[in-house]
Amino acid sequence: MTRFIMSLRGHYTARHFPERARIHLIIESSGESAETVSREVTSTCNSLRKILEALCLREGNGTVKPEAAVSSSASHIHLASKDRDANETGDLSDNPRIYDATIAFYAIFCEFDEMHKFIQKLDGYHNARLNDVSWYLTDATNDEFGAQSRERAFLDATTKADQYATAVDFEVEAVGLEEIEPQSLETFGVSTEAYVSASQWGGFDASGYRV
Known part of the structure; x- marks a missing residue:
């Protein structure tokens, strides 16, 4: 054999079919004042977070309810500066530094109709844009x-x-x-x-x- x-x-x-969607927003502002650009992005972030908090229903102990449209959100701010290009004489004194403030904003949606409504509301914010959407299943x-x-x-x-x-x-x-x-x-x-x-x-x- x-x-x-x-x-x-x-x-x-x-x-x-996907059960969750993770959206990634970019909130950004640029200007000559670090305080101003930071305040602008923070204001937009707080406004968007307020909308999401209304969708993130919680129990009395603070845990998110199973039927909540949003399960979580998070953000991170980054502030950077750079010199403007020199003028024709090569002098930088008349060209103040430029500050860029950026907030990376994330939110996880369990209800996609509410996510669509939220994304449409971004049109009302000149310094916010949708960067990416990731779809996935529950554990x-x-x-x-x-x-x-x-x-x-x-x-x-x-x-x-x-x-x-x-x-x-x-x-x-x-x-x-x-x-x-x-x-x-x-x-x-x-x-x-x-x-x-x-x-x-x-x-x-x-x-x-x-x-």
């Missing part, structure tokens, strides 16, 4: 889909091994398993791949055909 090992790759992707859904995709990927690989073995009338058994990371993951899906090494038993006649 002859034994050989083949490795087959199984794959399964579970998809789900509970990721855990559920991760378990499902691992099981299905393994079954996909072992099914292929069985099909190859059946075609040549071999017996097959799994002897090894390796989980591999796919090249890319959907932000609102779970993708899993697996290598399964299968040991096959069979014989060869004098002409070289498997029997």
Whole structure:
């Protein structure tokens, strides 16, 4: 009897509509006064935060309610300065320093209709803009889909091994398993791949055909 090992790759992707959206806003201001530009971005940030707080419903103990449209928000301010270009005479004395204030603002939405309304309100702020939106699933859904995709990927690989073995009338058994990371993951899906090494038993006649 002859034994050989083949490795087959199984794959399964579970998809789900996104459950959360993380928006990234940029609030910025530029001018000759550090105090002024800082005040401008802070004022806009506080105004937007007030809108979000109305959507972030909380229990009496401060925890966010499950039905809240917004689960969290955060911001970080950065202040930088630079010299203006010199005038025609090369003199910098008439060109005061320029200050740039920037706030990176993040918020996680659980209700996408409210997110759309919030984004529309950005048009009312000259120094605020939407930079990015990231879509993703909750941890509970990721855990559920991760378990499902691992099981299905393994079954996909072992099914292929069985099909190859059946075609040549071999017996097959799994002897090894390796989980591999796919090249890319959907932000609102779970993708899993697996290598399964299968040991096959069979014989060869004098002409070289498997029997």
